């Protein structure tokens with residue numbers, strides 16, 4: 001029997017399978033528990049716990065993104081007072097026992113025996129309450145969502161998803177295994193990669209390389225280096241970026257553009273940790289951690305389209321981070337605006353201007369297809385042009401004028417496209433409009449605009465040239 005006081009305690013169920021979460025929720029509700037919450041993405045556990053009072057956590061072991069073990073390690077650092085009950089399959093008992101060593105309160109083997117379930121839960125609830133009483137008597141508090149590592153101070157955010165990513169970074173930083181960062185252009189993937197490097201405390205350098213537009217020979221030369229005489233003009237041997245990143249991190253951006261033959265070389269590098277400089281017979285050892293990023297959904301490219309090798313995708317995405325676009329974390333916009341105004345004013349040696357509420361509201365409604373980079377361009381422009389220490393709506397509106405409006409701004413029209421063009425546009429007009437908007441969003445950077453449009457830099461350049469000629 002579980003007494004009424006305990007039934008008002010909070011319980012968090014963590015499992016990637018919704019059916020399991022539903023079944024345990026139902027069981028707990030039928031036992032009289034009134035405060036049951038569920039999380040199906042293990043990266044969000046810490047963020048969810050921020051708003052819970054002395055809960056007990058039921059944790060599945062086998063989950064994507066972060067395993068139960070990784071979550072447990074994180075909880076033991078940030079919320080050591082919370083009792084965690086591991087739910088495990090028969091085949092995972094060894095791992096469950098390891099979890100007990102890491103500080104889990106108990107474990108239950110599937111299929112769950114109701115009596116065992118009830119007694120483990122009562123025990124955990126009592127322990128949890130006791131720990132909280134002791135902590136409040138001693139005036140101790142844990143957590144609070146603080147990320148003290150200086151690496152995180154460069155990433156301005158208060159989005160729970162981004163804070164969940166910080167927690168994830170803390171737990172994977174030390175593993176040294178490859179990480180793949182997916183997200184739209186300008187969303188902060190490189191900042192995240194740098195944060196992983198810094199939190200890892202590796203002695204070597206962080207070396208970033210944008211591999212889009214590099215053919216296989218150029219890529220091999222850049223990463224692997226060459227021996228003297230490897231090709232005409234190679235009059236000196238040169239070590240590649242893998243060597244430069246030794247004991248540090250090699251960050252390969254735009255990995256989705258990697259040619260098929262280069263994909264094979266990268267796979268070998270990840271599997272065997274060796275590579276051959278151009279012209280060399282002897283392999284060299286790779287001592288760098290590999291982090292990659294893409295603004296295309298590589299899992300789709302690897303899946304349906306087969307453009308990207310599935311085996312390589314799995315290797316690269318041992319740790320996987322999806323950075324949300326800015327329009328899905330609008331709560332970050334005011335913070336970023338304030339930060340970017342300060343940064344721009346300092347660079348331009350100007351007094352930090354204030355921004356009007358209307359100007360901010362205008363930014364809050366904007367879709368930001370170019371994400372933080374686009375916001376940064378608007379703010380730098382506004383700071384440069386503002387005259388009396390004040391950024392008003394006009395200053396922002398002039399810049400946003402040429403960009404794609406949110407669908408909500410065209411509400412009321414029979415069709416948003418008709419309202420935008422004054423008639424239903426042809427495909428050609430839509431393409432022209434998309435190109436123009438991408439150039440506005442990226443501040444006329446053709447390389448970034450081509451990424452935004454999903455075409456090669458050469459294709460965009462050709463199109464713009466044709467337009468000028470015509």
Ligand SMILES: Nc1ncnc2c1ncn2[C@@H]1O[C@H](COP(=O)(O)OP(=O)(O)OP(=O)(O)O)[C@@H](O)[C@H]1O
Pocket residue numbers: 154155156157183184185186187188189190191192253293295336372373376448451
């Ligand atoms: N959360 C943030 N806080 C502060 N600055 C940010 C943030 N996110 C991005 N930025 C800034 O926006 C710009 C773009 O960020 P970054 O280069 O990391 O994006 P990206 O996703 O790697 O872009 P791309 O896909 O084009 O390579 C940089 O100047 C970066 O400093």
